[in-house]
Amino acid sequence: MNSDLMQVDSGPNVANVPLPVLPSVPPPPDSYDEHRGTNTSIIIDNGSTTFRWGFADFGAPRFGPNAISKYKERKTNKPLLLFGEAIDVESGAKAQTRTAWEGDVLLNFDALENALDYAFVNLGLDTPTVEHPVLMTERLSTPLHSRALTSELMFEQYSVPALSYCIDGLMSFYGNNRKPSTDNPFQFEEDGLCISFNTASTAVMPILNGKGILSHAKRIPWGSLQSSEYLLKLIQLKYPNFPTRVTTTQSNWMLRNFCDVSTDYAVLLKSLKDPLKLRASETIIQFPFALHPAEEKTEEELARIAEKRKEQGRKLQELAAKTRMEKLLQKENDLQHLLELRESRGEDGKREWNNKLSAEGFDDDTQLDETIKKLESDLKKARKKEAADDDPMEEPSFPLVDVPDADLDEDGLKEKKKQKLVKAGYEARARARREKEREREEKEREEKREEEEREADLGGWSRKLRQEQEALMDRIKNRSRRKAALSDRKSAAAQARMKSIANLAADDRISKKKRKGVGEDTFGADDADWAIYRKINTAAPSSDEEEDIAQLQLIEQKLLTHDPTFTAQHTHASITAQRSALLTSFKPVYEEGDVEGNTRIHLNTEKWRVCEAWFSPGIAGVDSAGVGEVIQNILSRFSDAEKARLVKNIYLTGSPSQFSGMIPRLHNTLRPLLPQDMPVNIVRAADPSLDAWKGMSLFSVTSEFEKTCFTKAEYEEYGPEKIRKWWGSNWNSSFI
Numbered sequence: 001m002n003s004d005l006m007q008v009d010s011g012p013n014v015a016n017v018p019l020p021v022l023p024s025v026p027p028p029p030d031s032y033d034e035h036r037g038t039n040t041s042i043i044i045d046n047g048s049t050t051f052r053w054g055f056a057d058f059g060a061p062r063f064g065p066n067a068i069s070k071y072k073e074r075k076t077n078k079p080l081l082l083f084g085e086a087i088d089v090e091s092g093a094k095a096q097t098r099t100a101w102e103g104d105v106l107l108n109f110d111a112l113e114n115a116l117d118y119a120f121v122n123l124g125l126d127t128p129t130v131e132h133p134v135l136m137t138e139r140l141s142t143p144l145h146s147r148a149l150t151s152e153l154m155f156e157q158y159s160v161p162a163l164s165y166c167i168d169g170l171m172s173f174y175g176n177n178r179k180p181s182t183d184n185p186f187q188f189e190e191d192g193l194c195i196s197f198n199t200a201s202t203a204v205m206p207i208l209n210g211k212g213i214l215s216h217a218k219r220i221p222w223g224s225l226q227s228s229e230y231l232l233k234l235i236q237l238k239y240p241n242f243p244t245r246v247t248t249t250q251s252n253w254m255l256r257n258f259c260d261v262s263t264d265y266a267v268l269l270k271s272l273k274d275p276l277k278l279r280a281s282e283t284i285i286q287f288p289f290a291l292h293p294a295e296e297k298t299e300e301e302l303a304r305i306a307e308k309r310k311e312q313g314r315k316l317q318e319l320a321a322k323t324r325m326e327k328l329l330q331k332e333n334d335l336q337h338l339l340e341l342r343e344s345r346g347e348d349g350k351r352e353w354n355n356k357l358s359a360e361g362f363d364d365d366t367q368l369d370e371t372i373k374k375l376e377s378d379l380k381k382a383r384k385k386e387a388a389d390d391d392p393m394e395e396p397s398f399p400l401v402d403v404p405d406a407d408l409d410e411d412g413l414k415e416k417k418k419q420k421l422v423k424a425g426y427e428a429r430a431r432a433r434r435e436k437e438r439e440r441e442e443k444e445r446e447e448k449r450e451e452e453e454r455e456a457d458l459g460g461w462s463r464k465l466r467q468e469q470e471a472l473m474d475r476i477k478n479r480s481r482r483k484a485a486l487s488d489r490k491s492a493a494a495q496a497r498m499k500s501i502a503n504l505a506a507d508d509r510i511s512k513k514k515r516k517g518v519g520e521d522t523f524g525a526d527d528a529d530w531a532i533y534r535k536i537n538t539a540a541p542s543s544d545e546e547e548d549i550a551q552l553q554l555i556e557q558k559l560l561t562h563d564p565t566f567t568a569q570h571t572h573a574s575i576t577a578q579r580s581a582l583l584t585s586f587k588p589v590y591e592e593g594d595v596e597g598n599t600r601i602h603l604n605t606e607k608w609r610v611c612e613a614w615f616s617p618g619i620a621g622v623d624s625a626g627v628g629e630v631i632q633n634i635l636s637r638f639s640d641a642e643k644a645r646l647v648k649n650i651y652l653t654g655s656p657s658q659f660s661g662m663i664p665r666l667h668n669t670l671r672p673l674l675p676q677d678m679p680v681n682i683v684r685a686a687d688p689s690l691d692a693w694k695g696m697s698l699f700s701v702t703s704e705f706e707k708t709c710f711t712k713a714e715y716e717e718y719g720p721e722k723i724r725k726w727w728g729s730n731w732n733s734s735f736i
Contacts, residue, residue, distance in 0.1 A: 039131075039133070040132055041132060041135055041701070042132045043061065043697050043700060044116075044119065044136045044137070045061070045063075045692050046100070046138070047137070048104070048199035048225070049065065049066060050063050050065060050066055051064055051065070051066035051115050054693070056135075056697045057701065060690070061697075062123075066084075066099055067083070067097050068081065068083050069081075069082045069090075069093040069096045069098065070082075071092060080093075081114060083118040098111050100115065101200070103200045103225075104139050104199070104200035104219075104221075105139075106142070106150060107146065109153055120158070129159035129160075130158040133163070133705075133709055134162070134164070135164050135696050135699070135700050136166075137167070138165045138166070139203075140205065140214070140217060140219050142165075142730055144723075147165065147721075147723065148719075148720035155712050155715045163710050165729055165730070167205070167730065168653075169195075169196025169198075170194065171695035171728060172196070172685055172688075172691040172695050173695070175691050175692070175695025175696075176695070177649070178695075190210055191207060191209065191649060192645075192646060192648070192650065193206055193207070193631065193635075193650045194207055194651045194653065195627065195651065195652050197614075197652070197653070197654030199225045200226065202222055202614065203219045203220075204218050204220075204631055206638070208642060214731075217634070218630045218633065218634060220614075220617065220624055220625065220626070220630060221622060222613055222617050222620075222624065226613070226620070227610050227613060227656070229248065231255050231259070231610045234610070235251065235601060238586070238587055244287045244288070254285065254603065255610060258285075259610050260607055260608060260660045261659045261665045262608040262611070262612065262661060265615075272604070278604055278605075279604075281604055282602050283604075285600065285603065286600050287601065289599040290595075325421075328425070331375055331378060332379065335372065335376065338371065338372050341368070342368060396422070398422070400416040401419055462562075466559070466566070469559070469572070472551060472552040472555070472572075473552065473572050473575075476572070556571045586602070587602060611661075614626065614627050615628055615665070627666070627669075631669075632673050643674070647679070648679060650681065650683070651684075652682065652685065654685075655689055657684050657685065657688050658684070663682045666682055667682055699728070707724075708729070710722060
């Protein structure tokens with residue numbers, strides 16, 4: 001399946017995103033005859049993302065992605081130079097893609113030369129040199145070195161007769177606000193504040209009397225390129241184990257189609273605290289996935305498989321029962337041996353008794369008593385599990401158990417051993433039944449006592465159980481908190497764990513000789529060793545936690561049954577679900593085998609967070625002022641009368657200006673900063689992606705254009721660093 005095919009789910013509706021259309025064969029070059037000798041200007045909008053070119057009087061421009069790729073074809077082994085959309089035709093050429101821009105600076109002039117070659121050939125130029133003046137865009141505050149190399153390329157390589165540079169945002173403003181005055185028909189008398197959203201930056205330029213006041217202009221290092229990369233990082237952090245690689249192209253597609261500008265980001269986040277609202281606002285993007293076809297089996301095969309599984313389960317149960325019985329008998333024998341050893345304590349002297357303890361692996365009497373106590377506890381639990389039912393069993397006979405071994409032959413000895421094992425198992429089950437019966441009687445007495453207490457004082461009984469519930473929930477919460485802290489190596493819990501490990505490694509009880517491998521490892525001889533093991537082993541299950549959860553469920557069941565004020569919302573499960581509902585709303589958890597669900601991306605807060613970086617770049621880690629703060633700083637340099645003229649026409653251009661909510665957000669940002677009686681009007685370019693080229697085309701047919709051009713003779717006399725000063729150029733951008 002094509003990795004670019006994605007599916008969008010915005011609530012109940014699912015829309016299929018079509019496969020990207022492969023670029024068609026480029027149209028044949030235009031006929032150059034109608035432009036030959038006409039001195040018609042060539043307009044080049046050299047954007048970071050899109051390259052646009054065309055004759056000034058030829059209508060709409062041609063355009064394509066501003067990228068080139070040098071690729072060697074596999075079949076013919078011939079080198080190819082691909083430009084724009086042609087790169088997508090050859091999959092191997094994508095890895096070799098280069099662009100003329102590094103961020104917001106023009107640096108790769110080989111790529112620029114290849115792009116210009118493609119543009120001039122596509123325009124049908126068949127002359128050795130370019131015989132038309134060229135009007136080319138550049139960014140606000142373009143470095144002099146970059147402009148000089150561009151001029152050198154245009155005059156030395158293509159021998160253009162004249163060249164002029166202009167700022168794309170100003171030309172877009174000119175194209176949308178051109179109102180010729182009576183004094184100068186080629187000038188426009190329009191004031192305003194131009195906000196140009198570019199690929200790698202955002203420029204804010206004040207314009208008064210048709211001239212850009214570039215000494216007060218500002219540029220923010222944030223554009224659609226950084227927004228796309230920021231969205232990709234947020235997705236990668238949210239889905240670190242996503243099965244499909246999310247590309248920059250896909251994140252750019254998500255940015256353009258699903259991201260919006262919030263009118264008030266803080267209020268929006270507060271409203272999304274409700275998990276239901278958060279889930280309702282999200283956009284689900286379904287990436288391609290492949291389902292493995294399930295093998296269809298006949299009924300006979302299914303029945304045979306079920307029978308086989310049943311037989312395997314029965315064998316496993318028998319094996320487990322046999323293993324449990326052997327362990328139980330072993331513990332019975334060990335306990336009997338240790339009890340006999342303890343009874344013989346007074347028969348021997350102190351030295352003999354200590355030697356006997358050492359031979360059995362005990363250091364003192366306390367350790368022996370603790371071992372016996374632990375064995376009795378383990379046997380008690382094991383007998384409960386072995387008690388199959390409460391029905392009385394007929395006592396079997398064991399005639400050979402009391403017969404001396406000397407009176408039996410080999411077969412008799414085997415049978416005697418078997419009867420001893422069966423007798424021990426029967427006695428163990430009998431003891432377990434008696435113990436279970438005692439526990440049942442004790443439980444009945446406890447329930448009766450609790451019922452009397454509840455009838456006497458229901459409020460006191462309920463408060464007591466609720467206190468126990470709170471204590472258990474706090475204990476469970478603290479355990480979870482400690483587990484989370486252990487994952488952070490800088491936390492106090494993790495440092496205490498490492499200290500315990502270091503203490504074990506430097507245990508003074510083990511001599512240096514034994515540490516080298518000589519001698520017996522005594523770890524586990526002391527019960528404290530196992531406590532340390534549970535402390536340092538983060539993956540070890542806690543039996544205390546299981547008991548606490550079981551006890552908590554029992555208490556909550558009693559409260560639900562007898563206390564009308566205690567509802568399901570007060571239970572531990574409900575409280576935990578409420579706390580984690582917001583987290584699961586950000587990223588729903590799908591089952592491991594759900595291939596379709598695990599290849600989904602849920603966009604919720606990211607849709608507004610990425611666009612919020614234009615107003616608060618700090619949330620994306622960029623140390624810069626936002627658009628609102630920059631506008632406030634620019635307006636503070638003008639008088640109130642000039643400020644009113646500027647905010648009366650705030651002009652937005654560039655593709656990011658088309659984000660939903662951009663104009664209301666700017667209005668809400670600027671309105672508190674201005675006097676109440678000062679009107680604020682924000683407009684968007686009619687065609688943000690093409691208005692700069694159209695404005696340049698309109699300007700190039702005026703007589704004013706000739707005054708802005710830098711001729712080849714001037715280039716040869718003054719060098720490439722010379723720049724013509726005029727209202728649409730960077731002549732007064734010394735503010736950076």
